[in-house]
Amino acid sequence: MSKLSIPVRKFDAVIVGAGGSGLRAAIQLSEAGLKTAVLSKVFPTRSHTVAAQGGVSASLGNSEEDHWHWHMYDTVKGSDWLGDQDAIEYMCRKAPEVVVELEHFGMPFDRTDEGKIYQRPFGGHMSNFGEKPVRRACAAADRTGHAMLHALYQRNVRANTQFFVEWMALDLIRDESGQVLGVIALEMETGEVVAFHAKATVFATGGAGRIFYSSTNAFINTGDGLGMAARAGIALEDMEFWQFHPTGVAGAGVLITEGVRGEGGILRNSTNERFMERYAPNAKDLASRDVVSRAMVTEINEGRGCGPNKDFVLLDITHLDPATIMKRLPGIREISIQFAGIDPIKAPIPVVPTCHYQMGGVPTNYKGQVVSDNGTPVRGFYAAGEVACASVHGANRLGTNSLLDLLVFGKASGDTVIEDVRSGELGLKDLPANFADFTMTRLNRLNTQTGGANVNETRLELQRTMQKHCGVFRFKDMLVEGVAKILEIEKAVARTEIKDKSQVWNTARVEALELDNLIEVAKATMVSAEARKESRGAHVRDDAPDTAANPNGRDDVGWHKHTLWHRDGNQLKYKPVIMKPLSVESIALKTRSY
Amino acid sequence: MEDRQRLNRLRWRCTRRAMLEMDLLLGEFLDRVFPTLTPAQADSFVALADMEDLELWPLVNGSRECADPVQAEVLALLRTVRVK
Numbered sequence A: 001m002s003k004l005s006i007p008v009r010k011f012d013a014v015i016v017g018a019g020g021s022g023l024r025a026a027i028q029l030s031e032a033g034l035k036t037a038v039l040s041k042v043f044p045t046r047s048h049t050v051a052a053q054g055g056v057s058a059s060l061g062n063s064e065e066d067h068w069h070w071h072m073y074d075t076v077k078g079s080d081w082l083g084d085q086d087a088i089e090y091m092c093r094k095a096p097e098v099v100v101e102l103e104h105f106g107m108p109f110d111r112t113d114e115g116k117i118y119q120r121p122f123g124g125h126m127s128n129f130g131e132k133p134v135r136r137a138c139a140a141a142d143r144t145g146h147a148m149l150h151a152l153y154q155r156n157v158r159a160n161t162q163f164f165v166e167w168m169a170l171d172l173i174r175d176e177s178g179q180v181l182g183v184i185a186l187e188m189e190t191g192e193v194v195a196f197h198a199k200a201t202v203f204a205t206g207g208a209g210r211i212f213y214s215s216t217n218a219f220i221n222t223g224d225g226l227g228m229a230a231r232a233g234i235a236l237e238d239m240e241f242w243q244f245h246p247t248g249v250a251g252a253g254v255l256i257t258e259g260v261r262g263e264g265g266i267l268r269n270s271t272n273e274r275f276m277e278r279y280a281p282n283a284k285d286l287a288s289r290d291v292v293s294r295a296m297v298t299e300i301n302e303g304r305g306c307g308p309n310k311d312f313v314l315l316d317i318t319h320l321d322p323a324t325i326m327k328r329l330p331g332i333r334e335i336s337i338q339f340a341g342i343d344p345i346k347a348p349i350p351v352v353p354t355c356h357y358q359m360g361g362v363p364t365n366y367k368g369q370v371v372s373d374n375g376t377p378v379r380g381f382y383a384a385g386e387v388a389c390a391s392v393h394g395a396n397r398l399g400t401n402s403l404l405d406l407l408v409f410g411k412a413s414g415d416t417v418i419e420d421v422r423s424g425e426l427g428l429k430d431l432p433a434n435f436a437d438f439t440m441t442r443l444n445r446l447n448t449q450t451g452g453a454n455v456n457e458t459r460l461e462l463q464r465t466m467q468k469h470c471g472v473f474r475f476k477d478m479l480v481e482g483v484a485k486i487l488e489i490e491k492a493v494a495r496t497e498i499k500d501k502s503q504v505w506n507t508a509r510v511e512a513l514e515l516d517n518l519i520e521v522a523k524a525t526m527v528s529a530e531a532r533k534e535s536r537g538a539h540v541r542d543d544a545p546d547t548a549a550n551p552n553g554r555d556d557v558g559w560h561k562h563t564l565w566h567r568d569g570n571q572l573k574y575k576p577v578i579m580k581p582l583s584v585e586s587i588a589l590k591t592r593s594y
Numbered sequence B: 001m002e003d004r005q006r007l008n009r010l011r012w013r014c015t016r017r018a019m020l021e022m023d024l025l026l027g028e029f030l031d032r033v034f035p036t037l038t039p040a041q042a043d044s045f046v047a048l049a050d051m052e053d054l055e056l057w058p059l060v061n062g063s064r065e066c067a068d069p070v071q072a073e074v075l076a077l078l079r080t081v082r083v084k
Helices: A020-031 A068-078 A085-104 A142-160 A224-232 A289-301 A322-328 A330-340 A401-422 A436-448 A453-471 A476-493 A507-529 B003-015 B020-032 B039-049 B053-060 B070-080
Strands: A009-017 A036-040 A119-127 A132-136 A162-165 A167-174 A180-187 A193-203 A242-251 A265-268 A313-316 A349-358 A369-371 A377-383 A563-568 A571-576
Touching: A009 A180, A009 A242, A009 A401, A020 A142, A020 A401, A036 A167, A036 A193, A036 A265, A036 B020, A068 A085, A068 A119, A085 A142, A085 A401, A132 A330, A142 B020, A167 A193, A167 A224, A167 A377, A167 A436, A167 A507, A180 A322, A180 A377, A180 A507, A193 A224, A193 A401, A193 A436, A224 A507, A242 A289, A242 A330, A242 A507, A265 A289, A289 A349, A289 A436, A322 A330, A330 A507, A330 B020, A377 A401, A436 A507, A453 A476, A453 A507, A476 A507, A507 A563, A507 B003, A563 B003, B003 B020, B053 B070
Parallel strands: A009 A036, A009 A193, A036 A162, A193 A377
Antiparallel strands: A119 A132, A167 A180, A180 A193, A242 A349, A265 A313, A313 A349, A369 A377, A563 A571
């Protein structure tokens, strides 16, 4: 193949993504004097980390006794024992250090009267190995993610990190040995395609929640890092595990907080029945998230959904005093009016279980190195945050561990890069002669496609298929059908057509390139979910029910292992869960119950 | 920069934001209301779209007052948007 020439810029390290993990990694690298480039589709403080409001966990023990080992236990349990215990120990031990560091970077944490970081209780945070709730979450009011991004960005400005804003990374550059030598990226303002040639490449691109029709994720979360990794022959790990929230506004995905049910909100089906009475006679509408989500999906699947497509249920607060709604739930009323077109004082809100967080990702170890199937690091390649699977979240994520994950592994990946560069392990290897061919062929195909598929319609088809066939509650036949459907959609994605062929600010091109990434994540998710014949954490199958032999449908004999999906032939491999922590005893398998 | 390119850039900045709520709202506004704005209102909207989501949201939901009269007009229009 001929060499297609594009401009090349050289750096010690290139980081893709400027959310929490990318910015945290960049601080390590820039402060160590490495010439560091950070590429982002948006201005850094507009990254989706802003949406994380709950807090960041660390066993500081500021309010009451706490210990990283208890935090570790909660995380292993939350992961339904699919998390790797070396990475979980590392994260929980490092938590106090990275939170205090963040405080020193200027993070405005809420404080106790004595001036310490205030800590509040959060679901699943317990003391003494699951005994009783403990206050472990550190927050900056309900703006934790926003405040964190600002503190990290300012520190990067001080450290002279070089930002490339409104650039989209397109593909990884790998040589014949498999070493990663940088990325090829597109500048939106000019349409120019440039190679970022680097000793080290760090992916911090966030999640891919936009593969689902109903998602709380911002539009930016199109799994760009996952798509690039998959196209470059890197496996994606545990992609069947996605966290869902029971009540997102149908169609829009905007979250309706659990507080609405707390205030007396009732879920109803198309016959106006309060169906939760059948599924959870005691807790009813206040049952746990997974019970409520499963009941909602069962109602929809059995034909008792509402609307013309019978694809949502209703959250009813019309029986509440309007004054109570105005006083206790004013924000929810606003959201309902703007995003569902419904005033909840007068009519019920259409809701569906909605995708929230991706537990799987690019396989990494606790040092932030991307690893191949046998666990050996891929030279020159690192990842952190939601794009990575360390794996600390396993089959389900403990609340407030997402912000912790990006601080700990953002920093760890930065430290490992510094070590690898300084030890001489990584130099600036020559680029292969044909390094740009794959990307330029992809762009050329898009520019010259005629009679092809519409990008918006194809994306919608993908999202609806994922929602229907691979949502919060999964069914054998639906998954089998889902695999066939998603492989059909892949054919359409391969022949998307854009009318606008211009160079400057061609957003149609960028959206088509985002779809190329979404399809890789969708395939990985659907194929991995179809294959895993048990229920574990957030992956719940109708044909893997709760039995004495397999409590909660979890089958440790057959399925206590990580999935590795390969793009080539949709091949699945598996690898063992790391049960050995770094310094403490293993937390043995046990039924997960709260 | 041509008008079309400027509009594409604005579209990107309206629909690739930190929060889903703002992606939906600003995207819908751009399609339905933006073409009907006066030049002063259009400039004001561009300035609003440049704000960060957690600064803009309180202005949109009315929990924070807006002193600028043109911006107040645009915010009032933004509040009328219903995402389909």
